């Protein structure tokens with residue numbers, strides 16, 4: 510994975526600058542997707558490959574928001590510009606802390622190894638390459654836990670740079686203290702993604718096409734792969 514990841518970062522930085530400068534999004538998107546494809550050993554799913562129609566995408570965003578009826582989840586109030594809360598279930602924000610992906614890696618090494626190869630692991634580098642790493646308009650979706658007392662707070666919280674495990678699964682401090690199934694349950698659907706992959710930021714998003722590029726989670730907490738030997742395989 511090592512050499513390929515290096516090339517990919519280079520391509521991503523190149524394409525990032527292009528995206529920031531001009532509206533060549535559709536053209537440039539092909540670069541990172543092509544670069545990502547060989548990194549996760551899951552065949553591209555059959556089925557529709559077109560982007561979500563705009564109205565369907567916006568409806569999915571509304572559904573994702575509706576999955577968070579209490580935006581505070583019992584925790585401290587969210588200020589404007591906080592990271593979007595994923596539709597995770599059973600995770601309280603009260604008395605719970607973000608710990609960072611390296612902590613998760615100790616018990617979920619296969620998921621962590623996969624994550625490290627994905628664009629999510631480099632999302633803050635993308636902002637740095639665009640001189641936007643301090644821009645409050647950009648940080649919410651490119652770091653982990655912005656707005657929570659234990660979330661991203663700049664250079665003092667390097668473990669929470671980029672889109673870590675907990676950006677999707679929710680703060681994991683309580684789970685790390687008492688590991689058990691049931692933490693961070695997420696739907697295997699676009700509802701887990703569209704809070705960040707909004708129509709405006711990710712117009713080409715389609716779960717069936719994006720998930721295989723980050724697929725993980727069927728390997729068990731000891732890093733074993735699923736019975737069929739494929740991470741992220743459908744149940």
Ligand code: HEC
Pocket residue numbers: 608609610612613614615616617674675678680681682684685688689690691692693694729730
């Ligand atoms: C000390 C070991 C340990 C650490 C650290 C740890 N986990 Fe876990 N995790 C477990 C165990 C054990 C389970 C239960 C697995 C099972 O029963 O299949 C689990 C379950 C999970 C599940 C749910 C799986 C299911 O089947 O319900 C998710 C999601 C998860 N962990 C994510 C994380 C994330 C994200 C982190 C970092 C914030 C993390 N874990 C840190 C041990 C750990």
Ligand code: HEC
Pocket residue numbers: 521538541542545592593595628629631632633635636649650651672676677698701702703704705706716719720722723
């Ligand atoms: C907390 C915000 C957030 C959530 C939630 C999120 N993403 Fe992302 N995603 C990002 C950001 C930011 C990037 C851009 C990373 C970069 O290249 O800097 C990205 C990039 C990606 C890419 C790479 C796209 C490319 O052009 O190379 C894939 C694939 C992806 N996400 C899949 C998913 C899937 C599938 C989900 C839901 C299970 C999801 N993401 C949920 C923020 C998020």
Ligand code: HEC
Pocket residue numbers: 521522524525526528529538541628635636639641644646647648649650651704705706707710711712713714
């Ligand atoms: C609502 C969440 C959100 C916000 C806010 C956001 N982004 Fe992103 N950004 C994303 C997602 C999701 C992607 C991945 C899009 C895709 O590939 O489909 C992305 C991708 C990018 C990319 C392209 C990365 C690549 O390799 O293709 C750049 C560059 C970028 N964002 C910069 C910024 C900047 C600069 C800001 C602030 C002005 C910003 N983003 C604000 C969610 C967000």
Ligand code: HEC
Pocket residue numbers: 610613614617620621622624629672673674675676677678694695696697698701723725726727729741742
């Ligand atoms: C971009 C969002 C995202 C990120 C980042 C992410 N996950 Fe996941 N994860 C998901 C989704 C969505 C599922 C559910 C997939 C399914 O049901 O097939 C999942 C499933 C899992 C599962 C299995 C849960 C179950 O019920 O079977 C584990 C364990 C897990 N993730 C751990 C991790 C760890 C550890 C990291 C970081 C190294 C991580 N995840 C990063 C979105 C994410």
